[in-house]
Structure formats: structure tokens, C-alpha cells
Amino acid sequence: MKKIVIDLLGGDNGLEALLQGAVDTLVRNPEIGVVLAGPEQEILQGVRNYVSGSASDSSSFSMDDIMSRIEILDTDDYIRNDEPATSIFTGRENSTLGLSLARLKDDADCIGFLSAGNTGAILVGSTFRLGLAKGLKTPALSSSLLANNGKHFCLVDCGANVNCTAKDLATFALLGNAFAKAMYHIEEPRIALLSVGREEGKGNPLILEAYQLMKELPVHFIGNAEGYDPINGYADVIVADGYAGNLLLKNIEAVGKTAMKVIENKKITASPSGKQLCDELLAELYLMFDMNTQGGATFLGTKKPIIKMHGCAVQETVAACADQLLTLHDAGFDRYIADAHYNE
Numbered sequence: 001m002k003k004i005v006i007d008l009l010g011g012d013n014g015l016e017a018l019l020q021g022a023v024d025t026l027v028r029n030p031e032i033g034v035v036l037a038g039p040e041q042e043i044l045q046g047v048r049n050y051v052s053g054s055a056s057d058s059s060s061f062s063m064d065d066i067m068s069r070i071e072i073l074d075t076d077d078y079i080r081n082d083e084p085a086t087s088i089f090t091g092r093e094n095s096t097l098g099l100s101l102a103r104l105k106d107d108a109d110c111i112g113f114l115s116a117g118n119t120g121a122i123l124v125g126s127t128f129r130l131g132l133a134k135g136l137k138t139p140a141l142s143s144s145l146l147a148n149n150g151k152h153f154c155l156v157d158c159g160a161n162v163n164c165t166a167k168d169l170a171t172f173a174l175l176g177n178a179f180a181k182a183m184y185h186i187e188e189p190r191i192a193l194l195s196v197g198r199e200e201g202k203g204n205p206l207i208l209e210a211y212q213l214m215k216e217l218p219v220h221f222i223g224n225a226e227g228y229d230p231i232n233g234y235a236d237v238i239v240a241d242g243y244a245g246n247l248l249l250k251n252i253e254a255v256g257k258t259a260m261k262v263i264e265n266k267k268i269t270a271s272p273s274g275k276q277l278c279d280e281l282l283a284e285l286y287l288m289f290d291m292n293t294q295g296g297a298t299f300l301g302t303k304k305p306i307i308k309m310h311g312c313a314v315q316e317t318v319a320a321c322a323d324q325l326l327t328l329h330d331a332g333f334d335r336y337i338a339d340a341h342y343n344e
Contacts, residue, residue, distance in 0.1 A: 001033045002329070003071070003110045004322055005103055007096045008038035009078035010117025012312040015039075018116065019046045021318025026069050028319060029326065033069040035103055035110060037096035040074035073099040078117060081311070085120030088129065097121055101129040104304055112305040112325040114296070116313040123160050126302045133337050139301040140172050141242065141308065142179055143249055144324070146288045147233035154179050154189075154237045155230065158297060159246035166209035169193065169239055170217060171340070175300040176237035177219045178336035182328050184236065191217075192225035192235035194244055199224065206241070214239070256289025293317070295324035301340070305333060 006022050008015045015038055022034050036043055047070065051063050077095045079087045092098050097117060104110045115122055119141075126132075126139055141160035144152050156176040161168060173191050180189035193211055195203040200211060202224055214221045222235060230238045231252060240248065260282055267278035287293070293316050296307040305328050307321045 001069070001109060002031065002326075003033040003035050003107070004325060005035040005100045005110050005113045006037065006318065007078070007100050007113070007115035007117055008036055008043065009076075009096045010080070010115065011309070012116075013314055015042060016046055017315050018309075018313060018318055019043060020050050021313075021315040021322075022070075023047060023050055023066060024315065024319045025322040026066055029322070030065075032326070033071065033109075035071045035073060035100075035107075037073040037075065037100045039076045040072045043070075043072055073103060075099055079121045081118050083118060083121070085118065085124045087118075088121050088125040097125055098129070101125050105130050110304070111329045112307065114307050114309055114318065114321050114325065116309040116311055116317075119159070119308055122306065122308055123299070126299055126306050130306070131303045132301050133303060133340070136171070136301040136340075138168075139299040139306075140175050141297050142176060142300050143297045144179075144183060144295055145230070145249075145252065146294065147231055148288070149233035151233055151236075152184055153230060153233065153235060154183070155245055155249060156237065156239060156300060157242040157245050158240070158249045159242045160299070162241060162243040162246075164206065164241040166206060166213050169206070169210035169241065170213040172239045172300075173214050173217055173219055173221065173237065174340040175337065176239060178333070178340040179298065179300055179328075180236045182331035182333040182336050183324070185331070186236055188220040189236035190234075191219050191221045191237045191239060192223060192229065193221075194227075194230075194238055194240040194248065195224040196226070197224060198226055198229075210239075253289060256285060260285050260289070293320055296321040298324070298328070301337065303334075305329070 008018045011018055075094050079095055079097055104113050140157040142154050142156035143158045144154055147153055154176045156172045177189050180186050195207045225234050263278050263281050267275050296309040299306040309317050309321050
């Protein structure tokens with residue numbers, strides 16, 4: 001049975017929300033199991049309460065079925081967001097992250113890992129405890145976002161690597177290409193490099209050097225992309241260093257929330273027909289900009305997929321990220337990623 005490892009501690013909304021999302025994942029996917037890292041008694045009681053309570057559709061599944069597909073890594077230790085990334089090396093083998101990575105590495109049935117915890121610790125832990133695909137030195141963090149043409153695009157890197165070389169960016173292009181092929185089922189994803197203009201000569205020395213390297217890659221490189229291009233669906237993969245990529249990601253999220261807030265304010269004084277229009281617009285914007293229902297950020301390059309859920313992950317986030325993980329697995333993502341490293 002395929003199993004997904006889920007870290008239940010470290011999220012802003014506590015264990016209960018993530019646990020309910022894990023149960024929802026089991027209901028939606030009767031062929032899989034989950035390995036849950038967290039305090040055993042709290043997990044068992046939480047599952048019982050959710051399955052038997054009014055919040056769940058208990059007629060669609062049984063307690064015995066759910067419990068038969070749950071394994072627990074019992075611990076109440078987790079690496080907090082205010083702890084350094086290297087905490088994973090300081091006697092924290094029994095933390096949720098330490099136990100999860102060990103299980104992911106050793107159990108062939110475990111296909112991937114979800115966590116809303118410390119991003120830096122996940123990055124370091126996945127590199128040194130799980131390992132990377134051959135030829136890679138560091139994983140890249142990617143986000144799958146929805147453009148205004150209704151299609152998704154991949155932003156890589158979006159925060160894991162802020163001090164990059166041109167070779168790193170070339171590798172990110174290859175990793176993003178592999179992700180887009182597996183996730184979006186695109187034969188030749190369009191790859192673009194984030195810069196201050198579309199022209200080939202635009203950008204700082206890092207971008208200028210990376211541009212030349214990316215021209216020689218076996219991918220469909222379409223050149224530079226400006227800041228407004230990603231959300232317009234200009235490319236299937238946007239390559240950036242983690243500093244610029246994270247700024248772009250947070251700005252897209254902020255603009256979406258601002259747009260929704262403006263419409264919500266207009267709705268207060270709108271006519272009945274205007275209120276209906278506002279609701280329709282809000283529903284569209286929610287689908288486009290709500291990060292918790294879009295899935296999570298995928299670490300590209302690890303030996304098995306790792307998805308970083310939003311820190312404020314909710315119940316729906318877990319199920320969305322599990323769907324993302326299953327899509328990658330079923331598409332044979334490990335085969336795509338095997339050769340996704342830059343060769344000089």
C-alpha cells in the first residue's frame with residue numbers, strides 16, 4: 001500500500017486541523033495509508049472524535065477502515081519555526097521531522113512527506129537525512145500557482161536558496177521542467193527567467209550569465225520574463241533565485257487578498273444583483289489566490305517528494321497537498337527528476 005508521511009506538528013492552526021485533513025485524504029483515496037508524526041494518544045482521540053462527530057460524513061467510511069490505514073510515529077517534539085534549521089542535527093532524531101524523514105527513507109511504500117513546519121529544517125533535513133537525486137547539491141523550492149488564463153505555472157525557487165549561482169538557476173530550470181511535465185502533463189514546458197525586462201540583455205550579472213547557460217539547456221527556454229508576466233500565463237515555469245522568487249510569491253498572494261478585500265467592502269453597500277456578482281468574483285479569486293487550497297511548495301530534487309504546506313495550513317490544505325503528491329507519484333516524477341541537474 002502506498003503511504004504518505006504527514007508531520008502533524010508545527011503548523012499555525014495546531015494538530016487538529018492537519019489531522020482532520022489526513023483523515024479526509026484517507027476517505028478520498030481508499031487505496032492509500034498515512035504515517036502520522038505526533039503524540040499518539042492525541043491523534044487516536046482526534047480521529048475518533050472526527051469520524052464519529054458531525055464534522056465528518058461517517059456514512060461514507062468506517063472507523064475500522066480508517067484506523068487500519070493509519071500508522072503513528074509517537075512524539076510530542078517538533079522543530080519550532082524560531083529554531084535554527086540545523087536543529088535537526090542536535091539530538092532531534094525523535095522530533096516529528098526526524099522520525100518522518102527516517103521513515104520516508106527506509107520504507108519503500110512511503111511515497112512522500114507533507115509538513116507545515118520549519119522550512120529551513122525541512123530543507124536541511126531532506127538534504128542530509130533523506131538525500132538528493134544524483135548530481136544535485138541542494139533542493140529547490142517550487143510553488144504551483146494559477147495564472148489568469150486558468151492554467152498553472154511553476155515558480156522555482158521561491159525561498160529555499162537566496163544566494164544562487166548561474167549554474168543553480170540553470171539547475172532550477174531543469175527541475176522546474178521536470179515538475180511541469182509530471183504535474184501539468186506538458187510535453188515541452190515553456191521556461192522563462194525572471195528579470196527586469198524581456199530583452200536578452202536585461203538583468204544583473206547573475207541573470208545575464210544564467211540566461212546564456214539556459215539557452216544551451218535541453219528545454220524550451222523562451223527567455224526573460226518581467227514581473228507581471230507570471231500571473232498572465234506567459235510561461236509554464238518561472239525560474240528565479242529564492243530571494244526574488246519569494247518576493248514574487250508573497251506579492252502575488254498579497255495582491256489576491258487585497259482584491260478580495262476590495263470586493264468584500266463593495267459587497268456591503270451593493271444591490272442584491274451586485275452582491276451576487278461580488279460573490280461570483282470572490283469565488284473565482286478564491287480559487288486563484290487561496291494558497292491553502294492550491295497545494296503546497298514542493299522541494300524539487302529530493303529522493304522522494306517533499307511538500308511544504310503553508311504555515312497557516314488548514315484541513316483542506318492537507319488533502320490538496322496529498323493530491324499533488326499522488327499526481328507527481330503516479331506520473332513517475334522520480335524518473336523525470338533523475339537527470340535534472342546541470343552538467344558543465
